[in-house]
Amino acid sequence: MKGVRRSRRRQLRTPFVGMFDLFRIGIGPSSSHTVGPMRAAAEFLRWIALHEELPDADGLACDLYGSLALTGVGHGTDAAVLAGLCGAEPETVDPNEIPSLLAGIRARRTVELANGRSLSFDPVRDLRFRMKEFLPGHPNALAFSLCRSGEPVFSRIYYSVGGGFIQVEGQAVELSEQPPPRYPFNSAGELLAICQASGLTIAALARANEAGYRPEAEVDARLDAVWAAMSRCIDRGLVGGGILPGGLNVRRRAAGLHEALLERDRLDQGDPLRAMEWVNLFALAVNEENAAGGRVVTAPTNGAAGIIPAVMRYYERFITNASRDGIHAFLLAAAAIGSIIKRNASISGADVGCQGEVGSAAAMAAAGLAAALGGTNEQIENAAEIALEHNLGLTCDPVGGLVQIPCIERNAVAAVKAINAARLALHGDGTHRVSLDQAIETMRQTGKDMKRKYKETSLGGLAVNVPIC
Known part of the structure; x- marks a missing residue:
């Protein structure tokens, strides 16, 4: 896909994982295909709202790769991404409210940002399943792109690496903020x-x-x-x-x-x-x-x-x-x-x-x-x-x-x-x-x-x- 940077780097070594990173309250049916993509979509919206230096855009697109594309519908990945683009978080969203969130974004065909801006987003057109493509960082990959007149002008790649953990390409796995443990161990x-x-x-x-902590x-x-x-x-x-x-x-x-x-x-x-x-x-x-x-x-x-x-x-x-x-x-x-x-x-x-x-x-x-x-x-x-x-x-x-x-x-x-x-x-x-x-x-x-x-x-x-x- 044009605009998506495909680094050959494998994911960075996972930092120390704490108790409450491993046991997270979320929703089904899949931590890697539902929880992770929902978290990634919500994080992307927060991130672009904080970066005014990004190129001007009037639209948004999301591409699912590898396992997220091949088994995404059965695992609810499409619904998770749409819910995340509505600001839902897996820890707090009421599963019973997700259908109304999905109906709303499908009807509006826009994504609302925290700074008051809106971007066009038609789930039928702009949520794309790249079933034959795998990105090198992890089999569970998704890329969010800012678009102008339908063409991507900026993309950010996420990997859903299991257990609801997400990783931005080139960065360490996302964990709760905490200092180094008192007794660190690697094995x-x-x-x-x-x-x-x-x-x-x-x-x-x-x-x-x-x-x-x-x-x-x-x-x-x-x-x-x-x-x-x-x-x-x-x-x-x-x-x-x-x-x-x-x-x-x-x-x-x-x-x-x-x-x-x-x-x-x-x-x-x-x-x-x-x-x-x-x-x-x-x-x-x-x-x-x-x-x-x-x-x-x-x-x-x-x-x-x-x-x-x-x-x-x-x-x-x-x-x-x-x-x-x-x-x-x-x-x-x-x-x-x-x-x-x-x-x-x-x-x-x-x-x-x-x-x-x-x-x-x-x-x-x-x-x-x-x-x-x-x-x-x-x-x-x-x-x-x-x-x-x-x-x-x-x-x-x-x-x-x-x-x-x-x-x-x-x-x-x-x-x-x-x-x-x-x-x-x-x-x-x-x-x-x-x-x-x-x-x-x-x-x-x-x-x-x-x-x-x-x-x-x-x-x-x-x-x-x-x-x-």
């Missing part, structure tokens, strides 16, 4: 060494880092808010019904399964696999809410948003000594592991396949559960490694470009796998042959070797072998 090996030297648990070290009371309040948002998402999913949007005619199952499990518990408590079925239910509930475009917490992505909440609800419901402190330790340890994975590999399905989404979430959940159950630092790292190792090579091949098949059931299976990984690790003493850092590097290499059609393009795997009727 699991460094994390374990720092914990040993300081005498801290992984959760306590993560808490100390967060407390360097804000008061302890605020850290606790934010941890409570994240868990409350996850819990509300589970609870909404337990009563949601009907058919999921998108054309696959996937019926929501969580509400019916919930009623069946309640009845089974009333009649018989003797099923040894009872807890597993409840874990399946919790994960299905979250991911059905996500697929319906509801309010979810990226954990660390939307496509894998059900795994950590399901394992946390398992801890809360089935562990006798479950406590608020345990919930906090769970989230803090999970975030420490997620930070390492994002820094050294990827949490983006478009970048490394579903191993980066479901694999990362399973590793985080396993580590979190091991921490909540009082595991040693070595056992926590082992739990994360087991969960990640046994998701290596997992492809991202959503049928119809929708976060439904196989994504919803995949979260349920991975949640159970995370619990098993934690329990295996807790039966050991923390020593093991394959380190978490080695598993993360293997995931990075596997993702690099994986064919593009298996990385959230819907051009391979189940996406081409399951007919859409």
